Amino acid sequence: MWSLYALTIFAGLANAIQPGQNATLSKSLGLPITAGLLTLLVGTTVLLVGGLALGKLELPTGQQLGQVPWWAWFGGFLSVLLILAQLYASPAIGAASFLGIIVTVGVVVSLVLDHFGWVGFQVHPASLWRIAGAVLMVIGVGLVAVF
Incomplete structure (x- = not known):
């Protein structure tokens, strides 16, 4: 691991x-x-x-290719x-704003993907702590982008 x-x-x-x-x-x-x-x-x-x-x-087989979700x-x-x-x-x-936005948007969207188990992820409920962490990231990226 x-x-x-x-x-x-x-x-x-x-x-x-x-x-x-x-x-x-x-x-x-x-x-x-x-x-x-x-x-x-x-x-x-x-x-x-x-x-x-x-x-x-x-190389994948035709059967393997046919099993792939659209x-x-x-x-x-x-x-x-x-x-x-x-x-x-x-x-x-700039690098900090760019990466901050990419990562933060990724975390926020990932919370939704995890919560609902979409696009192949196992379900991990969006707890209060996970949501709070995402909110703090949004605030942090806002500070990096503005200053």
Whole structure:
């Protein structure tokens, strides 16, 4: 279980660093959409090479593909949305505001997803303490964005 927390911590670091990298790629090229496409291409290549190297890359069967809920196919679309926000919004509003908004909105939406068990998550009721934590995050991000 600790390895999953470590992975999540590294993902949080990546989440803070990646917008600056992607925005710099976009600015350097002068081609934001091309930069987004290159970002996805690099990620796809890393997954492909890593999956092959670990022997974990397999093609799904038709039956497996047929069992996927319709909404699960839109994860790639949401990745593109996040990359576009990194390319256009993060340079304008700054790293702290950008990441604060991304994380806080993510926590607030996650409370709803957990509470109802939507999009594949197990049900975790939205307790008073969880809601209070989300409210404090909203206040904190407001302070970071304003000051």
